[in-house]
Structure formats: C-alpha cells, structure tokens
Amino acid sequence: MGRDGTLRQLLVLTARQALGRRRMLLALLAACAPVLVAAIYRIAGGGEYEAWTAGLLNGLVVTTLLPLVALIVGTSVLGGEVEDGTIVYLLVRPIPRREIVLAKLAVGTAVTAVVIGASAVVATLVSLPGTAGPGTAVAALASVAWGALIYSSIAIALSLLTGHALIVGLAYVYIWEGVVAGLFTGTRLVSVHQYVLGVAAALDPTQPSLLPWHLDLATSLVLGAVVAAGATVLAIARLARFEVAERP
Amino acid sequence: MNSRWAGTPPGAPPDGRGGRGARAVTGRQPLWSPAPVPADVAASPLAVVHVGRWYGNVVAVNDVTFGIGPGVTGLLGPNGAGKSTLMHMLAGLLPPSSGQVLVEGRPAGRDPALYRRIGLSPERDAAYEFLTGREFALLSARLARLPDPDAAARRAIALVDLEAAADRQIGGYSKGMRQRAKLAAALVHDPPILLLDEPFNGMDPRQRLHMMDLLRRMAAEGRVILFSSHILEEVERLAQQVLVMVAGRLAASGDYRALRHLMTDRPHTFLLRTSDDRAMAAGLVAEDAVLGVQLVDGALDVRAADYSSFTRVVAGVARRAGVTLYELRPTDESLESVFAYLVNR
Incomplete structure (x- = not known):
C-alpha cells in the first residue's frame, strides 16, 4: 500500500471519528442559526437586504460561527485521539507524522467548510432576493472555506500544545479576533477574521461598499497562508515529539 | 544467566547475587554515574542503558540497565513500579530523561520506520469504538503499508482467536476481546519485536491459556517478546x-x-493454629529454621529463616510435641512483600 492509500485510510478514519462525535451535533445546530434568522427577516420583509445580508454574514457567520465550529471540529479531530489515547495506534505505525496532521487538517477544514459554507450559502439565498444572491453566496462559500482552513490549522496546533485547546481557542477568537484585532489598524494584519473578510470583499461585488475597511485579496491570501502553514508545521513538529506518558 | 540477555546493571554485585542466574539489584547509583555499558546489553535487540525518566521531581524510572534477546521476557512489578513508562520508552513513545533506549542498535523514538519492526499492545483500554475488530486489524495493516493488508488482517484475527466477534464493533467488546483486538493490531505486520503492556488483563482463563500458547509459539520462532504484568x-x-x-x-x-x-529463599512469617500453642512454640524455638515465635491473638506467629526449611520441619515438631496442627499459612506472600524483600536485601 502506497502513501496515497495510507493518507486515504487516515482521512476515512478521521471523517468517521469527526462525524460520530457529539460535538458534531452542536456544530450542526449552530449552522442552522443563520438560515433561521434569514428566513425570519425575509418573511418579515425587513428591506435593505444587501446591507442586512452583509451584516448577517460578517457578524454572525464569519465572526461567530466559523471560528466556533472550526475550533469545535479542529480540536476534536486530533485532540480527541490524544484525549482518549487512540493516538497511540497511529504513532506506532511507520507513517510520517505530517501525513497524520495533514489528514486531520483536511477533514477538519472540509467538515467546517461544508457545515458553515452550506449555512452561509442557504442563508444568503434566503435573505437576498434578486440576482445578487448567487454572487454573494459564492463569495461567502469561498471566504468561509479559507477561514475554515486557517482556523482548523490553529485548532489542531492548539490541541497538541495544550490539554485545554477548545478553551484556549475560544479565548483567542473572542479576545484577539473579536476585540483586539478590531481596535487598531496594525492588528488587523494579524487577524484571521480580516483574512476571511478580505476574500469575501474581493469576490463579492456588493461587499466592498459595505465593509468600511478590509484587506485586499493578495494580502488576505498570503498572510492567511503564512498562518495556516506556520500552525501546521508547528503541529507536525509537536506530533513528532509527542510523548505518550502515564505519569506516576 | 544467559549472557546475551542481560548485562550487569550498575551496582549489582559481580557474582550476580542470588545465584543460579538471577540477581537482586541493590545499588542506588547516582544518575550521573559514568558506569560503562556492558557489551552484551548494547548488542541485545532491546537495550536499556542507564535509563531514567522523571516528571518534575517524581522519578518514574531510575537508572535502569538491561538487554532483552529472543524469547519471552516478563516485566514484573506492582502497579506504579514504572513498567508502562519503560514500555513506552522501549516503543519510542516517550524519550528517557537520561540514558539510552536502543531497538536493534538504533535509538527508539522519532523514527517511524522502526515501527515495521515493533508491535505494541498498550495497557490503556483505548480503542476506535466505531470500528469492528476486523476493520481495526485491517486499518492497522494498511497503515503498516503491507502488500496484502486483507490477508494480514485475516491472519491476525485468526491468531488471536477473535473470528467469532470480528465483525462486531469494538465498542461492544468485553475487556478480554479488546485485549485480543489490540494484540491482533500489534501482530498484524508480523513484527520480530513485541511489546505487550499487561496483555492478559481482563482475559478469562481460556483466553489467557490460548494467548500464552500463542506467545510461546511466537517466541519459539525467534521473536523478542516483552510483556508486563x-x-x-x-x-x-x-x-x-x-x-x-x-x-x-x-x-x-x-x-x-x-x-x-x-523469592522463596527468604525469611517468611507463618501463622499456626494448633491444639497446644505453648508446646508447639517450645518445640519450634529449638529448630534452626525458626528465628522467633510469638503468641498473638490465640495463634502462633512464626518467623522462619526460609520457606523450604521451615515447611520441612514443622510437621516433625508437631508430632514430637504431640500437637495437632489446625492451620498453617504464610502471612507475607503478597507480591509487594516479595518485591520489598528484593529491594531491601
């Protein structure tokens, strides 16, 4: 069996684990919220749909649900195995540690992108009447996928750095991304939230006018890639030095 | 002592105290001791050389040296003795704080290729609950990059006698079945070195006998098998x-x-209940094999020089004293007391 086969095994195993965890139910419930809110607004005939949809996507989806679900899923795909001890069965196999991390990252990203991406697309199509809907939906999907990759890589690295990855991750998202990164122009350059908004603004023609300030596409892609790559390299290095210990 | 098997640990008396191939290791060597590595240890397939492991100021393993060759070796010790820590270090999953752990001459750890040569069954009862036993063996075979993983998984399942439950999810397994599933995963790539951490935990007597037969057969084929218990x-x-x-x-x-x-040739204490404790005590104190006798709570507490000489004389003493023996039992046969004796001698 070649390396492709090994990676496929890791992907299938991780997907079965991720989809079988109770946390997944929480993620799915969270993903329903934007659709529900959009439906209520549309039925109520609130008006100013473009601005309202941009607010829904930026405020609820990108700021809150995307990092939340990425952290929930991302800390469980590898952290769950560390916690329950099954990681040993992967570590005692002749497979490079990077394959384990990359498989976990791929599944974490895919699950988050599908769950939150679907939520964003459906919510956009529900709330935005006329021809603007599909363009905004595609931009929302792409930016959510980009954010899912970056947040998942951070979550996986955290799950190898600390036993309280979810708590630390939530503190980072809501203190750094939610408060500090919004206060100063300089801190926006080191904000995943801004990388996601940068992609959304570049792809969606209605967004630039609605976002008072945003990074351009190239900066969002380059800085986002640096963060994702850095977190992934850190995770691989940590897994290579991972210690399975039963402390006396 | 098989000279290929174990070298002289630091601090061990040169005559291998205990004689007849066994030794109690009494030295409390400082961790910085520059004691030389015995050549026979370094040449063993599994070599542990002056290994220490500590967590903060808690010492889990303290300056341990040994080598293990083909055959079955038992790693015996009470809970918390450091067996699992040693197993994890041998499996390359935990670096030693000091010393070296060598597998076939190469440092254990940070080398995934080594796991083609090692099979590990960990003590922790962790498992992929959603997989069946067969899927778990197959996954292990595929991750081991075997050319025919299906055949390897089938063979491993058959070896551990898990065929009847192989298509049930591990989440529904008994502890004994889980042990066999873990063993199948450890065996699936036919490794020459097997590390089994408490492999018989939870197995019923029939499963235990079957597993022992299997391990004996595998050892006879030249494998290095270390199991803890x-x-x-x-x-x-x-x-x-x-x-x-x-x-x-x-x-x-x-x-x-x-x-x-x-272990048996050491001072033992026995409890005796007889028809006449005082007459029995008078007879016992005259024997060389008896170090002391006390009357405690209506029974005799006898301290004997060693197990075998005392059990040889006790019946004769009773007969000569005209005393009937109602009860005779050793009171310090627990493994902990045996270990304590070995450590303190």
Missing part, C-alpha cells in the same frame, strides 16, 4: 526471563526459576 503466576507460566521493577528501579533480573528461588 503485576501477577506473579502469569510471569511464572510464560516467561523464561524476568525483570522485576519496584518503585522505578530494577530490583532483580534473570532466569525465572532462579528468581523464584530467590
């Missing part, structure tokens, strides 16, 4: 060679029968 009888039935760990230190090592003699 806190149960003396398991080690007695399976291992030719024994390592005894107590409180993180190697308390004794060598041929099992010699070690067993070392």
